[in-house]
Amino acid sequence: MRTLSGLGVSAGVGQAHALLVSPAPGLPTSDPSQGTEADMARIESALNKVADRLDERSMHADPSALAVLQATAMMARDPGLLTSIKSHLTDGHGPAHALWAAFDDFCAQLGAAGGYLAERVTDLRNVRDRAVAVMQGLPEPGVPSFDSPVILVAEDLAPADTATLNPDLVRGLITAAGGPTSHTAILASQIGIPAVVRCSEAREIEDGTPLALDGVTGTVLVEPDEAAVAELTSRANRRAEVLASAPEGDATLSDGERVLVLANIGSPSDAPTAKKKGAEGVGLFRTEFLFLDRQDAPTVNEQTEAYATVLKTFDEGAKVVFRTLDAGADKPLAFADLGPEENPALGRRGLRLSQVRTDLIDAQLEALAKAAEQTGRDPYVMAPMVATRAEAEWFSSRAHAAGIKTVGIMVEVPSTALRSAQVLETVDFASIGTNDLTQYAMAADRLQGELAELLTPWQPAVIQLVKATCDGAGERLIGVCGEAAGDPLLALVLVGVGVRSLSMAAGKITAVKATLSRHSLDQCRQIAEAALAASSPEEARKAALELADPSVEVLVS
Numbered sequence: 001m002r003t004l005s006g007l008g009v010s011a012g013v014g015q016a017h018a019l020l021v022s023p024a025p026g027l028p029t030s031d032p033s034q035g036t037e038a039d040m041a042r043i044e045s046a047l048n049k050v051a052d053r054l055d056e057r058s059m060h061a062d063p064s065a066l067a068v069l070q071a072t073a074m075m076a077r078d079p080g081l082l083t084s085i086k087s088h089l090t091d092g093h094g095p096a097h098a099l100w101a102a103f104d105d106f107c108a109q110l111g112a113a114g115g116y117l118a119e120r121v122t123d124l125r126n127v128r129d130r131a132v133a134v135m136q137g138l139p140e141p142g143v144p145s146f147d148s149p150v151i152l153v154a155e156d157l158a159p160a161d162t163a164t165l166n167p168d169l170v171r172g173l174i175t176a177a178g179g180p181t182s183h184t185a186i187l188a189s190q191i192g193i194p195a196v197v198r199c200s201e202a203r204e205i206e207d208g209t210p211l212a213l214d215g216v217t218g219t220v221l222v223e224p225d226e227a228a229v230a231e232l233t234s235r236a237n238r239r240a241e242v243l244a245s246a247p248e249g250d251a252t253l254s255d256g257e258r259v260l261v262l263a264n265i266g267s268p269s270d271a272p273t274a275k276k277k278g279a280e281g282v283g284l285f286r287t288e289f290l291f292l293d294r295q296d297a298p299t300v301n302e303q304t305e306a307y308a309t310v311l312k313t314f315d316e317g318a319k320v321v322f323r324t325l326d327a328g329a330d331k332p333l334a335f336a337d338l339g340p341e342e343n344p345a346l347g348r349r350g351l352r353l354s355q356v357r358t359d360l361i362d363a364q365l366e367a368l369a370k371a372a373e374q375t376g377r378d379p380y381v382m383a384p385m386v387a388t389r390a391e392a393e394w395f396s397s398r399a400h401a402a403g404i405k406t407v408g409i410m411v412e413v414p415s416t417a418l419r420s421a422q423v424l425e426t427v428d429f430a431s432i433g434t435n436d437l438t439q440y441a442m443a444a445d446r447l448q449g450e451l452a453e454l455l456t457p458w459q460p461a462v463i464q465l466v467k468a469t470c471d472g473a474g475e476r477l478i479g480v481c482g483e484a485a486g487d488p489l490l491a492l493v494l495v496g497v498g499v500r501s502l503s504m505a506a507g508k509i510t511a512v513k514a515t516l517s518r519h520s521l522d523q524c525r526q527i528a529e530a531a532l533a534a535s536s537p538e539e540a541r542k543a544a545l546e547l548a549d550p551s552v553e554v555l556v557s
């Protein structure tokens with residue numbers, strides 16, 4: 001047995017055989033033709049194999065995934081495609097290049113058609129990558145088909161791959177790359193699949209190897225013996241006991257102080273799950289997740305429907321926060337692309353992009369106001385990446401003009417945290433995005449796994465910025481919706497510096513509620529003081545753990 005370690009980013013223990021997710025191999029460097037007829041036979045056989053595998057996979061899929069997989073299989077069998085490939089072969093292309101060129105033609109046609117058809121480009125590219133891999137005798141890229149429990153092992157996973165995974169069959173995710181706040185990690189914990197990222201030794205794991213993982217500690221056991229799995233499981237059981245003690249209703253500290261515990265969601269369908277897992281509302285709806293694969297801007301009506309669905313899911317008076325489009329940097333949107341930039345994370349992203357594409361923000365605000373009218377609810381609406389008072393004012397007057405009553409901003413830029421008294425003057429609430437706040441405070445790209453040590457929100461500088469935000473906020477409700485809020489121990493620190501609303505992946509709610517209920521506000525303040533006095537993230541965490549209730553240990557290490 002070998003023990004590997006990575007970063008645990010989504011709680012839970014999983015045990016199953018490894019299923020390797022191969023990256024798309026791309027075009028071969030050598031692609032000789034064996035004559036049109038032989039080439040066509042090879043191409044047709046590769047496409048049929050891809051189609052057959054998709055069909056086979058569809059037989060085990062749920063109804064919505066079934067339709068998608070069958071439609072994709074039909075693309076691979078499209079006779080028009082073969083005609084086009086043949087003409088590229090006769091133009092002198094090698095077989096893989098001819099197939100690639102024909103797909104490119106189809107993609108261009110669909111892209112130009114716009115709307116629903118344009119969205120099929122992604123599926124076509126997926127068929128192309130699979131077929132080119134099969135022609136080279138390589139495993140198909142992406143998540144291969146499977147019908148028994150697996151642990152997926154990949155270099156990294158695209159958010160689109162993660163979003164469609166079935167937690168009943170996928171018992172865990174292990175990636176060699178990726179960071180703790182990558183959107184793939186966030187999606188995994190939203191779906192409830194244990195996940196470990198930044199486990200570089202995962203590159204050596206072979207297909208079919210028995211594995212076990214703990215998505216809290218980041219431990220991966222390769223060919224585990226029974227005793228090791230038993231220990232992993234026993235800790236998981238002790239954890240389960242603590243979790244079972246979490247209060248069912250609203251979250252309070254042991255002295256009765258209220259703290260809102262909310263969920264981060266990426267689509268209306270996440271809302272009922274979040275509610276079931278104990279969320280009182282939504283602290284962050286990442287609205288851009290709705291449109292990641294769209295080629296054209298969503299209409300006001302379709303947005304209204306999505307937003308109204310979320311509002312109706314929660315009780316009247318619940319806090320439901322919509323973040324306006326946070327496009328750019330790690331979340332590029334095809335319809336909101338302002339062109340290449342040297343440093344996208346420092347460029348025109350978030351609100352800066354909305355200030356250029358006022359059509360997009362106005363449509364979104366109109367949709368939110370309509371959803372409010374339709375449901376009789378009062379949505380909280382906030383803008384991402386606000387750096388100055390002028391930007392906050394720009395957003396708040398635009399949102400009010402559109403009919404939004406409760407307007408806020410995200411605190412993700414150190415300048416806003418340091419000047420919160422001034423920047424927050426024209427808004428009603430704020431939510432601290434500790435993922436970006438850490439990235440910008442530590443000048444460390446959040447997508448770069450190697451920088452994980454700098455990127456932890458346990459950095460005393462980050463905790464100090466959270467405190468500065470709360471200190472300057474007056475009576476305004478300050479929340480945290482970055483991943484920090486879902487760390488039970490760090491949640492105590494956040495409450496200790498003045499945060500009263502914590503929003504997290506739904507899978508983390510119970511652990512945070514259980515932990516909050518075992519501590520008083522005084523204890524949280526002492527824990528926060530100790531963390532702030534520390535000179536490194538490790539020291540801060542250790543100091544907090546020493547002062548916290550002993551039950552917290554099993555939840556966080």
Ligand code: PEP
Nearest residue numbers: 433434435436437481482
């Ligand atoms: C954050 O930056 O902490 C945040 C919540 O926003 P996102 O992760 O979507 O950038």
Ligand code: MG
Nearest residue numbers: 412433435436
């Ligand atoms: Mg952010």
